[in-house]
Amino acid sequence: MTEPTHPLDMLTADEIARGRAILAREGRITEHTLFPNVLLVEPDKDAVRAFRPGDALDRKILFVSLERDTGVSTETVVSLADDAIERTTTVPSGEFPYGQPPYAWEEFDAVERLVKASPEWQAAMRRRGLEDRMEHAFCGPLAPGYFGYEDEIGRRMVRSLTFLRESPGDVAWSHPVEGLLVTLDLTSGKVVSIFDEGDVATAEISGRYDTEAVGPARTDLKPIEITQPEGPSFSVDGGEVSWQGWRFRVGFSSREGLVLNQVTYRDGDEDRPVLYRASIPEMVVPYGDNSRNRYWISYFDAGEYNLGKNANSLALGCDCLGVIHYFDGVVADDFGNPMPIPQVVCMHEEDFGVLWKHTELGYRPDVRRQRRLVVSYFATVGNYDYGFYWYFYLDGSIEVEAKATGIVFNGSGVPGAEERHRLEIAPGLFAPVHQHLFCARLDVEVDGPDNYVDEVDVVRIPMGEENPYGNAFTWSRTRLEHEGGRDGNGAAGRTWHIGSKTRTNAVGKPTEFQLIGQDLPVLMADPGSSVYQRAGFATKHTWVSKFEPGEYWPAGDYPNQHAGGAGLPAYTADGDDVDGGDIVVWHTFGPTHLPRPEDFPIMPVDVYRFHLKPYGFFDRNPALDVPDWSAPAEGGSCCSHEGHGATGLPVYGKD
Incomplete structure (x- = not known):
């Protein structure tokens, strides 16, 4: 564009x-x-x-x-x-509660030069017998968190851990130098402190995963080809996409990456609004290892590192398969000049199994296949790679996925040792327990900007007068009247229904979309910890706030070195009325990761998701008119009632 x-x-x-x-x-x-x-x-x-x-x-x-x-x-x-x-x-970086803008790549480039020029770092490497390996060492630049340390408050700081490389192209993450931590002031360009303790040998197992290191590829895996001889079913006009009733605009920013705007669904002759704006504007990666090397690690990959700026150019056949439409993105480089990222967003259709099916007794089955439109991008932040996928379905539902892959963050240890906060994934290589907690911001607009949220649980009824046979159960609805965060409850099947205050369906109920999460653990850190204060959004599964211009960031405008309390806790502190009017729904999701040997040397994709499912938004199944693509059988289609008299199937109740 x-x-x-x-x-x-x-x-x-x-x-x-x-x-x-x-x-x-x-x-x-x-x-x-x-x-x-x-x-x-x-x-x-x-x-x-x-x-x-x-x-x-x-x-x-x-x-x-x-x-x-x-x-x-x-x-x-x-x-x-x-x-x-x-x-x-x-x-106001020098005033409580502080906060710094994200890091620029230029600053990261400076870290390795500053660390390697430090006599103290050189002495620490020599003490470990690593003086011959300093040239190719990788000194990773890492956000320091906030702990109220006097020599860090209000200053632009960064920490650095050291990893060894055998050559410039070697994978460094499998050779961590344990017990060596450098803290730097980026403004003065000086090393503030060096922690050098312990004599744990550096893990030497190779972390390479290229063909040369792994060996020959499999030869018995046959190709899969995806063809659409008549082209895709979507159309694109600039940034606007139309597909099977869905219409939305594709945006992209250096901080949050992919943004979807003005999502509507065509119902008859009407484009009915569902979302005004949707994105995943923040994620936090808190580590559960309390060693000096890692207790401070809690990365905010959008607010500290810029997810969008770290996005990949996607490749056909690798990242995306099929008939693809790409959107190019443009962000600014460190000096404010435009920096294009070609093919940063991928869009395509894919088959997704059965959409609906039924076989009436004595008749051929009716079945239609589901299809979805996929809009996605990938970002690489240090050792991890994250894919963000938005799926639009033929039945009017939306699914959001975050995919985590790449390389787990490792430390060295004593082979065979049992530790409380780290797991041995390869001999002498230990990966800390940690979480990846993503936060989606859903500026909802279900049939217009006058919405509410109901929390819906299934409820067991004790056997008695209301349940004489013991089989009955019911549900409860609780209107969320004021801003705030809510916990999930898997045992109660908890969902959140986002509904219209002005429109009803054929059975007289408000039109709604249902938010269905996975109810996985939220932030595991203690409420008294620094990361709990800084990542308040991750302490609840779902939040509802009144829409206010500029409130985009779950952890606040500047989470880097921020003391905490910003973002969603501050947005919702007033407890404004959210029973009607323009509201925003936020949802936290993602894994609590106990690393395993199968995550080494590179981690297979882990997938975490939530759904937005129409619940009375339509008067009936909106996918009844999906065509039957099956090959016709003798006497009629094998997937419809046509020609049912020649099915050859038994007709129950007759000779």
Whole structure:
């Protein structure tokens, strides 16, 4: 996309370049300036809803800049229509509760140089007998968390762990140097402290997983070919997608990656709204190892590292299979210049088994096949790779998946040792227990912007007057009247019904979508811990908040080195009324990972998901008109009632 045609279209290369030029003209860029974030400022909802093709666009860009020599960060909003700076605000990184913008790649590149130049680090490596391996060592740059340490408060800090490589192309993650931790001040460019303790030997097992290391590939796996001779069933107009009743706009940002806007479903002659905006704007990866090397690890992969900026260019036959449509993305590089990411979002159709089926006694079966539209992207943040998938189905449901793969974060240990917080996945190589907790932001709009949320549980009825035979059970509905977070309850089959306050269905009930989660563990850290305060969104499965402009980030605007309390806990602190009106539903999901040997040297994909399922949104099954694609059998289709008299099947109740 080279020119935006809609207010919610993703930023183009020309727009980023024009915005940067305004900053340069106004003297806002120096030789020390980096840009940790450059984001579209989304217009007011009413303005977006009123927009018609051909209307003038009022595009605005938020440039978050960082002066490397002072550590001062600034938010500057640029109006492209006015060719001017609209406002400027200093990020209060030096004031409680602090917080820093995400890291720039330039800063990460500096970490290894600073660590390797440190005499203390060199001495620690020599003490371990590793002086001959320092050249190829990898000094990983890692967000430090927040612990109120006096020499870190309000300063732009980073920590670094050391891993060995046999050569520049070697996989470093399987050779961790245990007991060596470096803390740096990025503004001063100095090492603040070095922790050097213990004499655990560095694990030497190879972590390579390339063909040369693994050996010959299998020869008995036959190819699978996916063909659509008449082309795909979707159509794309700029950033707008139409497929089988579904219509939505594809966006992309450097912080949260894939964004879906204005999701509607065509029902008869009406496009019925479901979601105004949907994305996965944050995730936290807290580690459960309390060693000095790792107690501080709790990565916020969007707010500290920028998920979208770390997105992959996707490849046909590898990341995506079939007849593919790609969306190119553009983010800003560290210096505020446009940086294209070709083929960053992949979209295709895929078969998904049986949609519905029934066999009437004495008749041939009726069956239709399910199909789904897949919209996805992948991001690599350090050792882990994450895939984010949005599925749209023929029956009007939506499924969201996060896929985790890559390489688990390892430390060295004594082979055969039993530890409480780490598991041995290869001889002498230990992976800490940890979690990956994703948070989806669903700006819901079920049949319009006047919605509610009911918490629905199934309920056992004690045997007695109300249940004389003991077989009965029922359900309960609890209206969520005020902002806040809610726990899942798998034993009660808990779901959350998001409904319209203004529209009813054929049986007189409000039209709804049902949020169905997996009810896996939320944040395992103690409520008194730093990460519990900083990752408050991950302490509940589902949150409901009143919509407020600018409230996009589950852990707050600047979770990096933030003391905590920002994001969802702050958004919902007032307890505003959410029984009607414009509301946002947030859902936390993801794995609690106890690593296993099968996760080495590279982890097979783990998949975690939730569903949005129509519940009285339609008056009946919306997929009755899906065509029968089966080959016709003699006497009629094998998947319909046509020709049932020649089925040859027994007709019960007759001779």
